[in-house]
Amino acid sequence: MSRHDVIVVGLGAMGSAALYQLAKRGVGVLGIDRFAPPHEQGSSHGDTRVTRLAIGEGAHYTPLVKRSHEIWHDIERETGADLLTQCGELIISSKNRKSSIHVEGFFQNTVDAAHAHGVAHELLDASQIRTRYPQFNIRDDEIGYFEAEAGFVRPEACIDAELTLARKHGAEIRTGETVLGLDAGRNGVTVKTDHRTYQADRLIVAAGAWLPKLLGHDFDRLFKIYRQVLCWFAVEGDVAAYEPERFPVFIWELPVSPQGIYGFPAIDGALKVATEQYAATTSPEHVDRSVSTEEVENMHRNYIAPYLKGVTSNCVKAKACLYTVTPDAGFILDTLPSSERVIVASCCSGHGFKHSAAVGEVLADKAENRAGSLDSALFRLGRFSV
């Protein structure tokens, strides 16, 4: 049985970031994943993720995303990888909106977070949005929040770069190996996989949508897993008008739909757009990972054609992806009540990727029992009854 300082279970967004940080510090760390990340079975695929500094889900997240941007810039310099594109972000909302993104008051929370953290931004009325971005069909009562430093991050490239660097710094990585159970005792943690058994002083569990099942009954009740659909539609005519130099990432609290939409500038001639659904729960074992023609047609008819000019119904790619959502749509970054040796990271609720590089640092600090610079009290498990 091999013994490690720390074992990281799950090498997606959060686990790969933690593995990299620990290996860079010289900690003896083993990472285990049931697949070979980056992969398309969990929550971290689909080419792009929105990143923004003023966080409508809570101003306390801003230090995490700011630190993540620094880390990704450092990795870009070290590896030459293309991870972060700061093309700006436009949030569109109105008093008459029917949808909200992740939390009530998302638009105003974003403005408040920008003020609290000194994030440069502009507030635009409908005519200013139309002048700057004629690609959108804007109603007269709609307003915009524009943040120039926001943009998108490439999830697969981030995971790949962090795992490559972790390996370079001495991390051991086992892929295609599934953790079946864990047992924390006085002298360490035992991790049993479908291949063998390992021991460690500390364990980080970053298993995404599989986390509830791995941790057992109470966690099964705490998290809800939702299937989300992403579609890439071809742009006709002036494709350059939708490219990152002239088009931002956008989040739109729609006036006529209970679902909002968000989207990205065109990459390779196609624009990625998604809605968010919270009507039906699923599980990683049972979810349908294919996307039907009907879903694609519905997306274009209801969420593209009325809002974006010149985006065709030619869907070049579609993917399903999983949200793991807590009751307050916030993160969990904490040790288990039953053992200080086991650290749980559930940082999804549909908005985790932009924070993942810094979450890796927080997890490494916890695993090393170091007092980190971030006040992680707001991410405690104890706010729920587990």
Ligand SMILES: Cc1cc2nc3c(=O)[nH]c(=O)nc-3n(C[C@H](O)[C@H](O)[C@H](O)COP(=O)(O)OP(=O)(O)OC[C@H]3O[C@@H](n4cnc5c(N)ncnc54)[C@H](O)[C@@H]3O)c2cc1C
């Ligand atoms: C459609 C969609 C859109 C999103 N958009 C945004 C966005 O625009 N901006 C943003 O910031 N965030 C966004 N998010 C959220 C963000 O992508 C997630 O917060 C993040 O990817 C979660 O990472 P994770 O490490 O928790 O999970 P994952 O990346 O899924 O990693 C979990 C890993 O654990 C492994 N694993 C599970 N069980 C075991 C086991 N028993 N043994 C071994 N390995 C195991 C899995 O194989 C997997 O690799 C979005 C999410 C989705 C699904």
